[in-house]
Amino acid sequence: MKKFNVFVPDKKITYLLLLIMIIFPLIYPIGIAIKPSENTILAYNYIEALKPGSSVILFIDFGLGNSAELTPQVIACLKHFAKKDLKVYAATQVPEMATALETYLEQTYGAAGKVYGEDYVDLGYFAGAESALGAMGDSLIAVFKTDINGTDLTTIPMMEKIVKLPDINVVFAVTASGTIPFIRQCNAKFGMPIIFSVNAVMGPANVPYIQSGQAVSVLVGSPAAAQYETIIGEPGMATAAMDAQSLAHVVIILLIIWGNIGYFIEKRQKKAEKNA
């Protein structure tokens, strides 16, 4: 039988501890204060400064696996866009997200009483990834042809003034696969401002794009969503999850410290045994 070591507990115990610490605040919220970060404020201020009627193209580039992290960001930003009367052109390069995109638009623009085809349009799924993005630089209609409902784009009022990608004011790319195609095809080629919303894993690698001026801001993971919800004054899914997120982090940090203490004690014991 394996000898019990208090510093190396069974993984089931750590998972159980983590589950308890996540479930508890979800049922009984603690209300830990959420302070918007500099990057979240950057994105918010940029959108605030846009004139009503300005256009935003929303790219959904994540699958359902990242939905828990990125959906709150999409919803929070779309709510802000709706408040600012921005025209939204939405598209996804992930097939399974076409239905989710319809739901996002319905929950935000639809719920705000915006008119489909005049205030927002769902361009649906597009294949071709970066090459399709490159082609949008010449013509959006050539890439999409129809909206999600099969309506010819030339008959949609919102498409009258928007012929190609650079005719749109801002790119809002929500991605879990990579920011580089957007930077290459939208910013480097046309100098378009981009607001990125990325999953937490991608955060550290993409934040430098703000400093280089290649991105307006990079919103990272669910904390950024919670911060955005706080700024626009509409607490949602991310705000509700922040207590659990914070307590989970505390548990993980304590477990790391605990493991390190065990490591050093074990190292000292082995050294003592060797010297004995």
Next chain:
Amino acid sequence: MHISNDPVVWLAAFITVSFLSFVFWNDSPFYKYVQSAYLGVAAGVTVVVGWGNIKNQVITPLTNGDFSMVVPIILGCLLLIRLIPGLNWVARYPVAVLVAGGAGLGLANTVQAQFVSQIKTALLPLNSIDNVIMFVGLIAVLAFFFLTGRTTHTIEKYKLGWLTYLGRIVLMIAFGASFGTTVMGRCSILIGRLQFLLTNFLGL
């Protein structure tokens, strides 16, 4: 507590709990079942989406008299010739077109997007602590990559061991930040599923 009456929510809850059961019971029958079901559904969706793409982008334009897709169709078919033994060399032509197209599309803006802008941003005036840390970190990491391996004699000659060591520490800090945010992301996914179970399913 108002447990959902929606069978779809029940199904989603069953799948979520079955997947999470792996943590406590490893390969439980429930886990094995939902794993197989997930793979099957994913494969099915891929086939449907693939067919949808072919239908929308090839068949519909062709039937409408748009023959601009003929060349891509031929190239696509040539890719499948790879499956015929002895003729697999034919597939090199569409692969060449794909690689050349991708490289041309990407490279055109890569220099500006990933080199010039990043290098320009790295050239900071040393007028704040942040900038000094960035500059020293950059030099240390560059030294770590340039002054290792065959250049050990250079380190010894100019006594630069401290710089490469500092570079290693900077890299470890960067990896640590990545690891930290990865943990945060995984927690978010778990919280998302638990939120679903507690609110959508159990109605708490």
